Amino acid sequence: MNRREFLVPTAAGIVASTLSGSILTVATGSNVQAQANQEPLGGRPPPGSAPSVKDFDYQIKYQRAFEAVLWNMPAIAIYSFRRSAFDDLGAKDHDVIAYSAPATPKLEALTANSTTPYITAFADLRKGPTVVDVPPAGADGSLYGQVVDAWQITIADVGPAGLDQGKGGRFLFTPPGYKEAIPDGYIHVASPNYRIAFAFRSVPATGKSVADAYAYAKRLRVYSLSEAASPPQQRFIDPINKRYATLPFYDERHFEDMHAIISVEPVKEQDKVMMGMLLSLGIEKGKPFAPDGVTKRAMRQAAIDAWFYLQGWFDEVLARRTYWPDRHYVSLLQADQNRTFTFTNEDRIDLIERAAEYFWCTYMPKVLSDDPATQYLIAMADKDGMKLEAGKLYKLDVPANMPVKQFWALTVYDRATFAFIYSESNRTTLSSYDLDKLKKNADGGVTIYVGPKPPAGLEANWIPTSGKRPMPTMRFYGGTEALNRKTFVMPDFEEIT
Numbered sequence: 001m002n003r004r005e006f007l008v009p010t011a012a013g014i015v016a017s018t019l020s021g022s023i024l025t026v027a028t029g030s031n032v033q034a035q036a037n038q039e040p041l042g043g044r045p046p047p048g049s050a051p052s053v054k055d056f057d058y059q060i061k062y063q064r065a066f067e068a069v070l071w072n073m074p075a076i077a078i079y080s081f082r083r084s085a086f087d088d089l090g091a092k093d094h095d096v097i098a099y100s101a102p103a104t105p106k107l108e109a110l111t112a113n114s115t116t117p118y119i120t121a122f123a124d125l126r127k128g129p130t131v132v133d134v135p136p137a138g139a140d141g142s143l144y145g146q147v148v149d150a151w152q153i154t155i156a157d158v159g160p161a162g163l164d165q166g167k168g169g170r171f172l173f174t175p176p177g178y179k180e181a182i183p184d185g186y187i188h189v190a191s192p193n194y195r196i197a198f199a200f201r202s203v204p205a206t207g208k209s210v211a212d213a214y215a216y217a218k219r220l221r222v223y224s225l226s227e228a229a230s231p232p233q234q235r236f237i238d239p240i241n242k243r244y245a246t247l248p249f250y251d252e253r254h255f256e257d258m259h260a261i262i263s264v265e266p267v268k269e270q271d272k273v274m275m276g277m278l279l280s281l282g283i284e285k286g287k288p289f290a291p292d293g294v295t296k297r298a299m300r301q302a303a304i305d306a307w308f309y310l311q312g313w314f315d316e317v318l319a320r321r322t323y324w325p326d327r328h329y330v331s332l333l334q335a336d337q338n339r340t341f342t343f344t345n346e347d348r349i350d351l352i353e354r355a356a357e358y359f360w361c362t363y364m365p366k367v368l369s370d371d372p373a374t375q376y377l378i379a380m381a382d383k384d385g386m387k388l389e390a391g392k393l394y395k396l397d398v399p400a401n402m403p404v405k406q407f408w409a410l411t412v413y414d415r416a417t418f419a420f421i422y423s424e425s426n427r428t429t430l431s432s433y434d435l436d437k438l439k440k441n442a443d444g445g446v447t448i449y450v451g452p453k454p455p456a457g458l459e460a461n462w463i464p465t466s467g468k469r470p471m472p473t474m475r476f477y478g479g480t481e482a483l484n485r486k487t488f489v490m491p492d493f494e495e496i497t
Contacts, residue, residue: 393451
């Protein structure tokens with residue numbers, strides 16, 4: 001006779017029952033308890049659990065958007081340069097944007113310099129290889145800078161510390177998968193992505209002026225390899241009096257730029273999981289970007305929160321990585337453990353470290369050497385360890401003998417944007433080039449003041465902050481061994497009460 005066993009609820013709980021023909025028997029005792037405990041150890045949340053959110057659609061979109069902002073930071077920062085150059089300056093691929101003078105706050109860019117003129121250009125290698133013809137360094141001037149790909153990974157350093165070793169030459173940049181023979185006479189650089197960009201500083205030679213540096217910069221040529229036999233006349237754009245707004249957006253527009261990036265560039269194996277996550281936001285290669293209202297709301301809040309998160313990370317984590325143990329300076333160049341800026345290790349990519357580095361600067365060198373061509377040290381606090389605040393006046397005593405072979409410069413940025421601060425004078429920087437205009441101390445050094453108003457009679461030694469929280473950055477161009485081995489120690493900022 002067939003027998004079937006099943007559970008029967010009773011006042012005492014659930015007991016095992018056996019049906020045999022028309023006879024029903026109920027098991028009791030220890031056998032009942034053993035059978036009642038035969039439940040899986042996992043597979044569901046603890047008893048009494050409830051979801052923490054009601055709108056899972058929004059929550060998924062928000063979480064993935066937040067992580068996407070961190071993941072995409074290197075690419076979004078460099079794409080913003082390209083977008084604004086094309087939309088606001090009327091530039092095209094291979095045009096050279098060359099500043100005729102050091103930039104003013106109208107160059108809205110991450111931790112830019114305003115001591116030497118900038119040069120930048122863009123190329124899209126889907127159209128074929130691009131040639132960048134660089135003049136040699138010498139008595140007329142020199143270039144320092146990098147060429148980066150669409151993920152802002154440096155693929156070529158240029159200048160005396162670069163692939164050309166200051167001798168100049170014709171760099172040839174080829175697209176992913178390029179199989180053609182490389183002509184003789186070129187410095188070949190294979191790009192892992194299609195869109196590339198470069199930014200150089202035109203450094204005046206000894207005894208030369210900014211006008212000389214601009215004339216030197218205009219010796220650059222950028223053109224397609226297919227035009228190498230007879231390069232076209234180079235088009236130059238001088239944006240010195242134009243607003244060049246290169247800063248990333250921290251709202252829903254952030255994701256419009258993200259879509260524009262992934263629509264062009266190859267997808268790396270390491271990014272495929274994220275590409276799958278982006279589908280939740282309507283970001284998909286080869287398809288238009290048309291997010292609905294819920295998605296836009298989630299993206300906007302995620303971008304805002306990512307900005308606040310990274311700002312807090314700087315204060316809580318980065319501020320402890322001081323260049324000198326008894327001072328409050330942090331290097332702008334926070335390389336990974338391999339001394340590069342890819343943040344790629346054997347077993348992981350450090351997304352937060354990578355996001356933080358590209359959150360506050362662009363165009364890092366390919367490798368951070370023990371003797372970098374430039375060093376940027378940011379004052380994260382005053383001598384008492386207090387964060388620098390908006391509306392307060394600070395001073396910095398700059399020694400007479402600074403450890404540089406070229407020049408030093410103190411630039412003050414807005415901590416919120418990492419860009420120059422607009423003011424009536426638009427002064428953003430004081431440097432060794434300004435020493436003849438500054439009031440000097442008895443020992444030959446100078447005291448520089450940073451704040452909303454200068455002390456009486458010291459206007460020439462003052463950099464205005466216009467109510468912004470300041471981020472003073474001391475630049476050392478051609479740092480000496482004393483700087484790089486840290487035997488030289490920079491004084492801290494001091495609050496003036």
